[in-house]
Amino acid sequence: MAIDTVAVIGRGALGLLFGEWLGARMAPGAVQFVMDDARFAEKGAQRLLVNGELARVPVVPASQAHPVDLVLLAIKTTGLELALDTMEGLMGPRTTVLSVCNGVTSEERVAERFGWQGVPLAVAQGMDAVFMGGELTYRQRGEIRLGPATGTAPWVVPELDAFLTAMDVPHAVEEDIDHRLWTKWMLNVGVNQTCAAFGGTYGSVSAPGEQNRVFVGAMREALACARAEGHDVTERDLMAMAQLMASLTPDGIPSMAQDRLNGKRTEVEEFGGTVLRLAERHGLLVPTNAWLVERIEG
Numbered sequence: 627m628a629i630d631t632v633a634v635i636g637r638g639a640l641g642l643l644f645g646e647w648l649g650a651r652m653a654p655g656a657v658q659f660v661m662d663d664a665r666f667a668e669k670g671a672q673r674l675l676v677n678g679e680l681a682r683v684p685v686v687p688a689s690q691a692h693p694v695d696l697v698l699l700a701i702k703t704t705g706l707e708l709a710l711d712t713m714e715g716l717m718g719p720r721t722t723v724l725s726v727c728n729g730v731t732s733e734e735r736v737a738e739r740f741g742w743q744g745v746p747l748a749v750a751q752g753m754d755a756v757f758m759g760g761e762l763t764y765r766q767r768g769e770i771r772l773g774p775a776t777g778t779a780p781w782v783v784p785e786l787d788a789f790l791t792a793m794d795v796p797h798a799v800e801e802d803i804d805h806r807l808w809t810k811w812m813l814n815v816g817v818n819q820t821c822a823a824f825g826g827t828y829g830s831v832s833a834p835g836e837q838n839r840v841f842v843g844a845m846r847e848a849l850a851c852a853r854a855e856g857h858d859v860t861e862r863d864l865m866a867m868a869q870l871m872a873s874l875t876p877d878g879i880p881s882m883a884q885d886r887l888n889g890k891r892t893e894v895e896e897f898g899g900t901v902l903r904l905a906e907r908h909g910l911l912v913p914t915n916a917w918l919v920e921r922i923e924g
């Protein structure tokens with residue numbers, strides 16, 4: 627079955643990036659942003675810009691939405707419970723849910739509510755999206771990496787692959803998506819939290835000094851947790867992530883640092899919070915993450 631209709635939950639950095647891109651390529655009305663009714667009343671009519679152009683994809687309240695072929699979940703994980711309620715009316719028997727949320731829990735939480743059948747595992751990476759003051763700016767569109775979870779129906783990933791190819795959305799189907807997901811989580815534990823705690827940048831966490839020590843230390847603790855859970859994340863992956871950050875625009879900042887500047891709740895629970903929970907389960911010492919969580923939440 628082809629993907630002909632798309633609902634995007636989250637009209638922020640990634641939602642606008644992917645939603646407006648798809649809206650410009652699909653039939654009129656085929657792509658919609660869907661919001662819970664309270665958020666729609668407050669923000670549904672907001673005029674937002676994407677690289678200087680007015681965002682055009684229509685916005686509808688959840689109470690008026692219908693089942694779609696694809697739900698693109700692009701909210702901060704702090705809002706996931708409400709987003710799951712918002713999605714109730716969008717789910718049909720063959721709806722696919724593509725979560726571009728960071729962290730290792732969003733797909734599981736979607737599957738707990740709707741079942742695994744339509745849920746692949748995915749990460750979004752490589753974009754330099756900044757959403758501030760009602761405007762999304764980006765130069766790098768980044769890419770989506772995806773693959774099946776154990777319970778994902780066999781048709782989901784091939785259909786998504788064909789759709790993303792037809793829409794010219796950079797993506798790749800991973801042989802080992804679990805490894806990609808946990809490696810990205812390790813990176814976010816390090817770079818997102820360190821930049822949020824210190825007001826840092828990709829440049830400052832990569833330069834020798836305290837930020838770099840915290841960045842690497844936090845990742846190493848995440849790595850130990852991931853391995854204790856049976857995910858094959860290695861020191862080589864850690865090194866590759868550190869090198870990746872050192873290669874980015876030095877004054878760039880991750881999404882969590884943008885949350886701090888925008889006065890929004892951060893995803894610290896998804897990053898350091900998950901480290902603390904897993905460390906407790908496996909008897910690991912994780913002082914750097916304990917400090918980061920306290921500093922970011924405090």
Ligand SMILES: NC(=O)C1=CN([C@@H]2O[C@H](COP(=O)(O)OP(=O)(O)OC[C@H]3O[C@@H](n4cnc5c(N)ncnc54)[C@H](OP(=O)(O)O)[C@@H]3O)[C@@H](O)[C@H]2O)C=CC1
Nearest residue numbers: 636637638639640661662700701705708709726727728881
């Ligand atoms: N930004 C980036 O470069 C990257 C982000 N990610 C990840 O992608 C996810 C999305 O991040 P990002 O796009 O930056 O987040 P943003 O904060 O920019 O956007 C999230 C949007 O979702 C909206 N929202 C929250 N709850 C709901 C709901 N129930 N219904 C409808 N809309 C809702 C928010 O509205 P409101 O403002 O009203 O709360 C906001 O507009 C996160 O998990 C992030 O970690 C991954 C890779 C890169």
Ligand SMILES: CC(C)(CO)C(=O)C(=O)O
Nearest residue numbers: 751752753817880881882
């Ligand atoms: C990898 C990174 C730091 C940038 O895309 C990210 O995932 C984020 O900003 O949340």
